[in-house]
Amino acid sequence: MGKDSKLSPAQKAYQQVASKHETKRPVGINCVKAFIFGGLVCTFGQLIQNGYIHYFDFTEKTAGDPTVATLVFLAALLTGFGVYDRFGQLAGAGSAVPVTGFANSMASAAIEHRTEGYVLGVGSNMFKLAGSVIVFGVVAAFFVVLIKMAFFEL
């Protein structure tokens, strides 16, 4: 846990006792579950996309947007019904990584802060969790573009 040097010997001794009794996160199983459930979400998304191409007037390029919109809508709906958090407990990162996780983080924050009104509650808290995804997404994109330009344009 980082700066262990600040701990006294007694604290260190206690933390050894404590960590012995701590139930560790089942990281291996969590990874497998995340892989399977995340994969299922993506497979479901692929089915939706194929449906848009097959039954509607979309091409492989243009079907992406309505597919994402459908998944976001479904995730928000399931969040409202109080189901998505249970799925999250089971699927872990498998529920967080796809676009559905992003939708859930916004919808759940919006629901949570409904009691504080639309402006100060819903509006300002909606991006409480999703905000850092956007910030670091934009920052990362900026640097990736710089690297891309350095390699391919110069």
Place this chain on the structure above:
Amino acid sequence: MLVGKRTWMFEKRPVIISSGVIGGPFEKQGALANDFDRFYDDLWCGEKSYEQAQKKLLEDACQEALNKANLKQEDIQFIFAGDLLNQITSTSFACRSLSIPYFGLFGACATSMEALALAAYVVNSQGAQHVLTGSCSHNAAIEKTFRYPTEYGSQKPPTAQWTVTAAGVGLVASQGEGAVVTSATIGKVIDEGLKDPFNMGAAMAPAAVDTIKAHLTDRNLSTDHYDLILTGDLAKIGRPIALELFQQNKISIQEDIFQDAGLLIYKPDQPIQAGASGAGCSAAVTYGHILKRIQSGELKRVLIVATGALLSPLTFQQKESIPCIAHAVSIEHQGGM
């Protein structure tokens, strides 16, 4: 009267003449459902926000205790109570409608016994005849304050604990029928440098052991003086740690008399990870389940050790460790000395 370093003996034997325990829907499905007075089937408790719902729980529990004792608000001199929300608003708002002179307390999940210790002290020193005391917590309100939005799909680790939706209140009186409060030991703030807010049991266990040790030393007792030593919310991780600490401190304790409210309140098949927590946990279990067992004579002497983690969401984000506290109060059957 002070004995030892930090223990009060209540020689006038203040009595808990009645109690009120209100729970939410999840507690209704729990293991101690029979020991609650009433449940709300809906987390909103008929209010517009979860914070108000938490207030409602405490209000109702107080009213229940008053009704059972056949007393009115005017008959109560003081109320000692608290909760976990910022500025303990739920408790203060509940006391606005109760209109009883009020001491608002914050000791995180240890508030229940902090309040009972002070209430008993005031009654014992003839500062009052009737004092209400209790604490409350509401799962959704507390999750919102301390963690993520309730509907956010984050995966909780196996060390996490489930915040109880409940309020527990006791009415302490100078005389009457009921379990008597005999002594109280006040805890120190103990910090072993743990930082994981999803593992409160491990952070709080040393505080519980420290207070129990002080209690036994001050009163010159061994653990077998008690039929039951009940910690507040150490749960699956904290309880075995505490048992190991007892061994290290050469305090002998029988495992079956050392129990935890956070492990009693729910059924094992409920999805609560390591166990229950919250200011309402120790309060509801003590004023419901434990008082019943004392009154029936099944338990003669019980030591309740409520445990609290004194962190805030801010201190956690600033990478501070989690300071913890535990307060112990002994409650006994009226007949036995």
